[in-house]
Amino acid sequence: MSEMLVVGSIGIDTLHVHNKKHEGVLGGSATYGALAGSLFSKVQLVGVVGQDFPDEVVQKLRDRGVDVQGLEVTTGKTFHWEGRYADDFSSRETLATELNVLADFQPKVPEAYRKTQYVMLGNIMPHLQISVLDQMEGPSFVIADTMNFWIDSKREDLERLLERVHVLVINDEEARQLARVHNLVHAGRVLQKMGPSMVIVKKGEHGALLFDNEELFSAAALPLDHVADPTGAGDSFAGGMLGYLAQTGETNHDALRRAVIYGTVAASFCVEGVGIERLTDVSAKDIDDRFEQVRRLVHFS
């Protein structure tokens, strides 16, 4: 089976969704990315947690086939994020970001991971994403995610990173902010000029746009009748997408389009539960059924 490496945040979230407060929810970009990726391929995880991080959670990751050799446990508290969603999920507000052990994190890629060809640089400080790339032996496919927090505070590092990635995955608001233009098609093209030959602009419940060199592909999101919590949708999208590419070993235009749909499918399961609860009970058949559902949704003759 193929392998992919995931680096990013691993944290404990507090989520405010529909006037309900959920505390102590496992989260972080690497957590969602790894779990979604593990639906398709073997995942190697690089990240850091504090001594307060529950052992059962590490076991849960192992149970999903995630290799945790690159997970560092250090003195201090685990990363914590708190956010509140608008009732229609059209926006979210960050109430707290406590980096804790993430602040001094220096990722060490285990020897056994260095030749891995598929790499997901989940949302984390851009200089840490760069440091992981520096330790790899020429990966063939690198996908990176980021967010407004780092665009505001670490733009220069982010620009250096973009020169070295193949795919940037970013949401619409952040694409506009990073490209400094309002029109999304224009923003996608500006971001491509900053380095990545492929850019995926996620538009939440409105799907995603893939800019692949000169080509443009529009993927619909699955209309769901129940959304419990949108946290992690973006990371699940990236993890699912890369997991599929690693599984097939192809990165041509057609494979990328299918990968975007698999990313959409992974994200659709993620949002049906609070935190990771739904992502961890998805079967291969669930994935295939939903992939077909998307196909039917957009097919016409």
Ligand code: AMP
């Ligand atoms: P998403 O909903 O895909 O943007 O990802 C949500 C996850 O990102 C949450 O579980 C948070 O723990 C994590 N997160 C939030 N802010 C940051 C940040 N500044 N750096 C890294 N991870 C973050």
